[in-house]
Amino acid sequence: MNYKNNIIVCLSLLLLFGCKRYDNDYLKYFDGKESVYPGLVKSLSYRAGNLRTALSWNPSPDPSVVKYVVKWNNGRDSIVVPATSHNPEDKISVTVPNLSEYVYSFVIYSYDDKGNRSIGQEINNVRVYGEAYKSLLQNRNINAANPYVYTQDGMLTLNFANADTSNTSTVITYTNTSNITEQKKLLPTENTITINNFKFGTPITYISSYIPEKNAIDTFKTNTTGNFPTVYRYVMCPKNKFSPLSLYGDAQSYDDSYWTSLWTIFDGATSPKGWYNGFHSNDAKTLPYPISFDMGATYNSLSHFEIIGRDCCHNPVEYEIWGSNTKDVPGIEGNNANWRTQMQASGWTLLQSVNRTDDGKAPFKSSLIDNPPPVRYIRILIKKVASGDSKYSNLSQVTFWNRE
CATH class of the missing domain: 2.60.40.10 (Immunoglobulins)
Structure with a gap:
């Protein structure tokens, strides 16, 4: 037992005084320096x-x-x-x-x-992101069914379809009434934008911007500019400038008085009038025959017109609207087979032919041809009246609109 205890003591002393410490040996792998790692973000x-x-x-x-x-x-x-x-x-x-x-x-x-x-x-x-992403972008869609609304006081509202979720804005460029270019910004939460000083008939363009991801630092505009449908307004030609003409072949009034003359069809009436307050022809000519008047100014874009008959009988139901910027007319009657050819040779343009299926009393609006020439003088060739009479015709009102 004493022998075994002595061995244990000797071994303990050997371990205590004979062993070398190795806890810093790893430093030799790092050039004797301890590695330090700064804190993370x-x-x-x-x-x-x-x-x-x-x-x-x-x-x-x-x-x-x-x-x-x-x-x-x-x-x-x-x-x-x-x-x-x-x-x-x-x-x-x-x-x-x-x-x-x-x-x-x-x-x-x-x-x-x-x-x-x-x-x-x-x-x-x-x-x-870059050009590849940008090339895929499209301008915001307009409301194709109802692209714009304007009122007679000049207020114009442009209508757009719902915006894409990545849309940030759409910038609209237009010309104002002072011929100065202006811009308005349509936000993605808005579908309409109103312009109160638009010069009608001038172009409107627009360009949309998008972000590729939420919180992106850059927005991307489309590569192309959108062209809004041309916005026109239609202005009634002022009738206080209108005056009757008496050109070759024109029908004359019933009794040469003001009350049956062409003057009465320029007074602004909006519904059929009764006897002795509207144009009524005499029986000197046989249909077809024209009546003519001067609008008092040249209009470059006549767009449509309206005719209102009398509350009675001889209302035009088949007629032609002719226009010219000169008063030159052929020396033939309206029922001459060559009348159309000779009118065209004299510089007149057929603006519209109308065939009504009613009695001709109610206001009846018709469009004129696209891109008409400048027109100041109007001839209405009356071909047929509702009563079937071959000589008499009557009217309550004639109205023209010009596109601006």
Whole structure:
């Protein structure tokens, strides 16, 4: 027993005084220096951009951190960001420019003042947008069924379809009544926009902008500009400038008085009038025959017209509207077979032919031909009346509108 105890004591002494400490041996693998890893950042995120991206993070609370290095393209490209705060509640951001349209991975390192570097923190699937994305964008659709509404006081409302969820705005460009170009912005939450000083007949263009992702730092405009349908207004030609003409072949009034003359069809009536207050021809001519008048001004875009018959019988139901900027007419009657050919040879244009199927009393509006020539003088060739009479005709009102 004593022998065994002596051996145990000897072995214990040998271990206590004969063994060497090896707890720092690992340092030989690091040139005798201990490795230090600066603190990490938190909440890495990005915001998409146009050939660039914006990276952000909450800074490391490690006070020794003096900078961050962001690397991409397998470390071939990098950017240095100073550590301006160590408060984890703050945010540090950097914009990385001059990128290609691609999906990137970025690695962020923290560095202290001794050059020690943290382990890398990756942010992946960072998409950068460019021309390929932009080429897919389309301008916001207009409301094709009802593109615009205007009122006689000059207020114009443009109507658009619902916006895409990535749409940020649509900028509308137009010319105002002072011939100055103006712009208005339509937000994605709005479907209409009102213009109170639009110069009718001038172009309206629009261009839409989009963001590729929520919170993106850049917006993208479409590559093309949209053209809004041409917006016109239709202005009644002022009848206080109208006056009767008595050209070759024209029908004359019933009794040469004001009350049966053409003057009465310019007084602004909006419904059929009774006897002795409207044009009534005499029986000197046989249908077809024209009546003629001067509108007092030249109109370059006559668009439509309206005729109102009398409350009785001899109302025109088949007639032609002719226009010219001169008063030259052929020396033949309206019922001559060559009348149309000779009218055209004299510089007159057939603006519209009308065949009514009613009794000719009610207001009847008709469009004129597209792109008419300048017109000041009007001839209405009355071909048939509702009563079937071959000589008499009567009218309550004639109205013309010009497109502006």
